Amino acid sequence: MGAQPSSADSLAAELRSAGHAAIDLLADFLAKLPDGPVFRPMPDTARQRIRDLALPESAQPLDALLETCRADLMAYPMGNGHPRFFGWVNSPPEVGGIIGALVGAAIDPSCAGGDHAATYLEQATVRWLADLVGYRLDGGIGLLTSGGSMAALIGLAAARHRAALEDGWSVRDDGLQGGEHAPLVAYVSSETHSSVGKAAEILGIGRRHVRTIRADARGRLVPDEVARAVRDDRARGLRPFCVVGSAGTTGTGAVDPLDDLADLAAAERIWFHVDGAYGALGILDPRLAPAFAGMARADSLALDPHKWLRVPVDCGCILVRDAGVLRDALSLVPAYLRTEQGQGFGGPPWFAEYSVEQTRPYRALRLWLTLAHVGRSGIVASVGRCVDLARGLGVLVEGSGDMELLAPVGTSVVVFRPKPGSALPESELDGHVRALVHRVQEAGRCFVTGAIVDGHEAIRACFLNPATTEYDLQVVVDEVRRVSADLRSESHQVGRGHA
Numbered sequence: 001m002g003a004q005p006s007s008a009d010s011l012a013a014e015l016r017s018a019g020h021a022a023i024d025l026l027a028d029f030l031a032k033l034p035d036g037p038v039f040r041p042m043p044d045t046a047r048q049r050i051r052d053l054a055l056p057e058s059a060q061p062l063d064a065l066l067e068t069c070r071a072d073l074m075a076y077p078m079g080n081g082h083p084r085f086f087g088w089v090n091s092p093p094e095v096g097g098i099i100g101a102l103v104g105a106a107i108d109p110s111c112a113g114g115d116h117a118a119t120y121l122e123q124a125t126v127r128w129l130a131d132l133v134g135y136r137l138d139g140g141i142g143l144l145t146s147g148g149s150m151a152a153l154i155g156l157a158a159a160r161h162r163a164a165l166e167d168g169w170s171v172r173d174d175g176l177q178g179g180e181h182a183p184l185v186a187y188v189s190s191e192t193h194s195s196v197g198k199a200a201e202i203l204g205i206g207r208r209h210v211r212t213i214r215a216d217a218r219g220r221l222v223p224d225e226v227a228r229a230v231r232d233d234r235a236r237g238l239r240p241f242c243v244v245g246s247a248g249t250t251g252t253g254a255v256d257p258l259d260d261l262a263d264l265a266a267a268e269r270i271w272f273h274v275d276g277a278y279g280a281l282g283i284l285d286p287r288l289a290p291a292f293a294g295m296a297r298a299d300s301l302a303l304d305p306h307k308w309l310r311v312p313v314d315c316g317c318i319l320v321r322d323a324g325v326l327r328d329a330l331s332l333v334p335a336y337l338r339t340e341q342g343q344g345f346g347g348p349p350w351f352a353e354y355s356v357e358q359t360r361p362y363r364a365l366r367l368w369l370t371l372a373h374v375g376r377s378g379i380v381a382s383v384g385r386c387v388d389l390a391r392g393l394g395v396l397v398e399g400s401g402d403m404e405l406l407a408p409v410g411t412s413v414v415v416f417r418p419k420p421g422s423a424l425p426e427s428e429l430d431g432h433v434r435a436l437v438h439r440v441q442e443a444g445r446c447f448v449t450g451a452i453v454d455g456h457e458a459i460r461a462c463f464l465n466p467a468t469t470e471y472d473l474q475v476v477v478d479e480v481r482r483v484s485a486d487l488r489s490e491s492h493q494v495g496r497g498h499a
């Protein structure tokens with residue numbers, strides 16, 4: 001080798017200098033995050049500056065690009081790293097995960113399959129996930145996905161495939177276009193996440209064949225009503241094939257009666273899919289665990305480590321009881337990808353054969369570093385902490401006198417609103433709550449989202465950040481009260497102006 005530095009040497013040198021600067025930048029960013037607003041709407045100029053970024057003709061030094069990161073990108077984050085972010089189901093970053101993203105990008109394999117470390121790390125971390133939620137994987141398979149939506153698509157694809165096989169035909173050969181087979185029907189609740197319905201649409205089931213059973217007052221699916229719908233559909237010549245239970249609905253955190261649904265699915269010989277994307281981890285809290293009985297009986301279980309487990313986006317997971325049926329449903333190996341197990345690059349059956357994705361990112365590395373860094377006891381403590389916080393806000397709301405809960409505090413979600421009363425008639429409350437949510441978001445003191453609970457507009461707060469404090473809960477109550485009063489006085493003034 002000559003004196004000329006190799007390109008690998010110069011890559012390493014650049015990574016070393018820019019990498020250290022980047023870590024300092026990230027550390028400063030995260031350290032200061034709690035002092036700033038949770039969210040702030042972007043000024044037009046900043047929006048424009050980012051939108052108009054031009055592809056540079058020549059290579060740019062990384063320190064200049066990092067400066068753009070600092071000044072333009074980090075100045076307007078989504079907000080989910082802040083301890084008073086209670087929106088949707090977006091968790092804050094975790095140090096292990098941040099490092100994991102960096103390390104994973106440096107190795108950057110495709111995790112389609114093959115005899116390299118990433119394959120076995122995915123097997124190990126998926127086993128960890130299955131163990132955490134009490135799902136037995138022997139004979140089954142689990143794999144990481146882009147999220148809960150992809151997990152649902154894969155689970156329902158397996159369900160659809162099995163139903164056709166049982167009826168003596170192949171959905172892969174025939175598709176659903178011919179109309180020669182009885183239409184397949186899926187059963188969900190009115191609280192089931194939209195991704196499940198979307199999966200059914202993509203799979204050609206059709207919205208008309210997704211029975212949406214109205215949840216009860218506690219947001220739970222009623223197994224007897226599912227059973228009745230299944231009987232009715234069979235009587236009409238349709239083919240029930242899948243019932244979906246939620247292990248923590250996104251709206252209110254309600255957990256469906258999973259054990260009863262598992263009984264029903266077994267009796268009717270239909271697939272039982274459980275959507276645990278948001279809430280399955282709730283099983284780790286002894287106060288909640290009994291509600292999750294039956295989750296382990298699912299034919300497929302969707303998880304989302306990029307939610308409660310704080311793995312950097314993206315990281316979802318699907319666990320499937322019968323590995324064979326999933327491989328049968330999705331394996332399509334072109335000649336150029338054919339390998340032999342134990343020979344050359346082969347390795348165990350490729351993840352890509354069980355998935356929609358071919359080239360797959362190194363999610364396992366982010367998952368491994370996050371979970372191993374936090375540790376099992378840390379995961380359990382963090383889940384319990386989030387449940388405590390949600391219950392704490394529930395107590396504050398109930399004791400407030402001017403606000404009310406719209407559903408029992410489920411898992412780690414609280415849904416509430418100002419009490420209907422003389423200050424604000426019920427008829428004006430929905431519009432008021434909608435406006436209030438936007439105003440709270442814009443003000444940046446805390447971040448909540450809206451939800452519809454039993455037909456009423458609600459303020460929704462979801463707890464996933466163990467660093468949130470009791471003080472932060474009081475901020476939510478104070479801020480909702482302040483914004484509500486502001487809105488009422490504004491509309492009062494407008495009203496007077498018109499008079």
Ligand SMILES: *Cc1c(COP(=O)(O)O)cnc(C)c1O
Nearest residue numbers: 089147148149193195250277278
């Ligand atoms: C978030 C969520 C999903 C969708 O998962 P993505 O990771 O966003 O694709 C599905 N179901 C539930 C209950 C969820 O909370």
